[in-house]
Amino acid sequence: MWWENEFLKVKDQKLYLGRRRADRLAGEHGTPLLVYDQRQILSNYHRLKRIFSECRPRELRICYAMKANPHRKILQTLRQKGAWVDAVSPGEVEAALRAGFPGRRILFTGTSVSEEDLHRAFGVDGLTVNIDALEQLELMKEVKKKFYRGKEIRVSVRWNPGLGRGFNPRVVTAGKRAPDGTPVKFGVEEAKVLETFEKAACFGFRPVGLHQHLGSGWTAEDYGVVRQAVERIIKMAGRVEKAGFTLDFLDFGGGFGPRYARNETVFPLQEYASHICCQVARSGLSVNALVVEPGKYLVADAGVLLLKVEYLKESYGQLFACVNSGTYTSLPRPAIYHAYHEIVNCSRLRSHNMKPVTVAGNLCETGDVFGKEIPMPVPKRGDILAVLCAGAYGRSMASTFNLRGIPREIFI
C-alpha cells in the first residue's frame, strides 16, 4: 500500500503497527485508541536532518511545533535527539520544561499574549520570545520593568512576508488575507519589522532571530509561493543585519508534512531545503543557525486512530460505518478542515465486496465524519478501522464535545 512505512505494514491482509496486529491491540487496550510509534518519529527526525545537511557549516535547528502533539514521551524523545521546541502558550512552555527541555531550546511564539503569558515566559531562563506585533512591545516593556528588570531576555520577530500557503484557509498564517477573506492576524508587517527590532533593543530586550510561518499542509502546488517567501525572509534578514543587529537564527517555520492521500502531489522537501541552503549561502548573512519548525512532518504518520464499527447503516443509498468515537473528540481535522485521512479496515484490507463507505462518528453534527464515501471492503459489526496519519493535531485538538471521552494513547 502507498502508505506503508516502518510503523505501518500489511501482512496477510492484516494491518500491523510495528510488530503488533492492529485489531489485537484494539482488543487488548479497547477503542477508541491512539497508537504512536517512537521509531517512526525518530526516523522522520533523522531524515529531515539529512535532507538539510547541505546547510552545513551552519547549524540546523529542528524546532518541534509541539501543538501538533504535546505527549510527554514525544517531547522527551525529540529533546534527547537535540531538537528545540516551538511553544505557543505558557501551558506548552511548561509542558516542554517538564519534559526536560532547557529554556534556551524553547521558542515561545504567542499570539494575543497577555501580561500573565509574558510573565510566565520571561521567568524561563534562556527562552526566546517570538514577537508577533510591534504593538505587543509596550506590554513586554511593562512586564520586564515590573518583574524582570536587568534580566537578559532573548527575542525574535515573527514577520508576515505578505505571502502564505496552506491546505485550508484556516491554516494559512501569512499574507494579508486567507483565501476565504479572513484577515491574517499573525506576524509583523514588512514596514514595521525594523522598528520592531529597534524598539525591542531600546526596551532592553536582546533581538536574536527572524521568523516566519506561512501555513500548514503544503503540497507541490505550493512550492512556487513558498520559494518566493524563502527569498523574502532572506532579504529581510539582510536589512535587519544592515541595520546593525546580529541574528543568531533565521526560522523558516513549518508547513511541510507527510502525504495524507494517494493522489496528493508531494511537496518537494529536498528542493526546498536546497533552495534555503543555497540562498542563505549566497546571501552573505552571518546567522549561526537555520531553523525549521515542523509539527506534522515529525509525528503525523507515526500515529493511527483505532475505532470500532458499532453497526452499518444504509440511508438514501449511502452506506455508513457508525464508529465508537467522534472527530471532535479524537481527530477533529476531517470535521473542521475537511482534511482527508486514509481509513483502512484492519482485518480485511482488500475484498471483492468494495463499496464507498462514509465513516460516521458518534457526535451530534453532520460534519462529524472521519471520511466520506471512501472505497473499502464493506465492514462488519465489530470490525476495527484505522484512521491513518492521526499523530498530529488529533489528541492535541480533541475536545469533550457532547461530553464524550477522549481516546487513550499508547506507544508500541
Ligand SMILES: Cc1ncc(COP(=O)(O)O)c(C=O)c1O
Ligand atoms: C508558528 C508555527 N510553527 C510551526 C507550525 C507547524 O506546522 P506544521 O505542523 O504544518 O509543520 C505551526 C502550525 O500551525 C505554527 O503555527
